[in-house]
Amino acid sequence: MKLELETIPVWDGVQHNSECFICELMTEAQKDAINFYLGNSVMNPETRVRVNEHGFCPKHWRMLTAANKPQGVALMSDTYLETSRKKGEAAINGLLSAKSPKQAKKAVGAFHAVMDSREKGCLVCSSMEERLQRYLYTTCYLWGEDPAFREALSQGKGFCLHHFSLLLETAQKALSSSLYPEFVRELSKIEVASLDRIAKDVHWMTQKYKSENADKPWHGCEDAHKRTVDKMTGRSRVIDPVH
DSSP, X not given: OOOOXXXXXXXXXXXXOOSOHHHXXXXXXXXXXXXXXXXXXXXXXXXXXXXXXXXXXXXXXXXXXXTSOHHHHHHHHHHHHXXXXXXXXXXXXXXXXXXXXXXXXXXXXXXXXXXXXXXXXXXXXXXXXXXXXXXXHHHHHHHHHOHXXXXXXXXXXOOOHHHHHHHHHHXXXXXXXXXXXXHHHHHHHHHHHHHHHHHHHXXXXXXXXXXXXXXXXXXXXXXXXXXXXXXXXXXXXXXXXXX
16 A cells, blocks of 8 residues: 655654654644534535535544534534434334334344444544554654654654554554564664653652652653553544544
């Protein structure tokens, strides 16, 4: 699979020196996708057809409704609901007409199948997934092709565990077989050092709440609990997988 490279945002990201620059890039990808469906695209018939067919996951429906642009969300939800009712009409009629346990069970199963299909394929998640694949591939590609990028990455703070795992997997496709083992070793060294630093910070945070340490300095660990959670789970990631 050939992917379009995203060298500029990835280079910008690695220079931010964040706990996981992939998370930072994905936060922007999510904003871009939400803004797209809150903008003029909602008046585009092609976009409306896609929304009617796929819709959004619960998280991204909530983000859309929280953006204080009710007209666009009303237009999308109006036709999405209409399409959903049409797709589920037969199943709903089955629920209404069920007169025996067997009929009820069958009707509930049919309705569940319709709902399951409607809750897959969030357009925002799909857009984020496409961007994520390009960012992961570009990171691996630049590591293999650009010594300056490799050095910058080695001086960074690593990645969240979620994106660290995805990078190791992506490198199998993005790098030659001769470079792949070195990438795994070097990225793992960076990640272990990062995890050691985070572990030290959050442990000191727990000690700071003891009375005997109340007057001791924080050493920059005031937000260690947040950084630890971000490191473990990923601050911005695709929630609803692309189906």
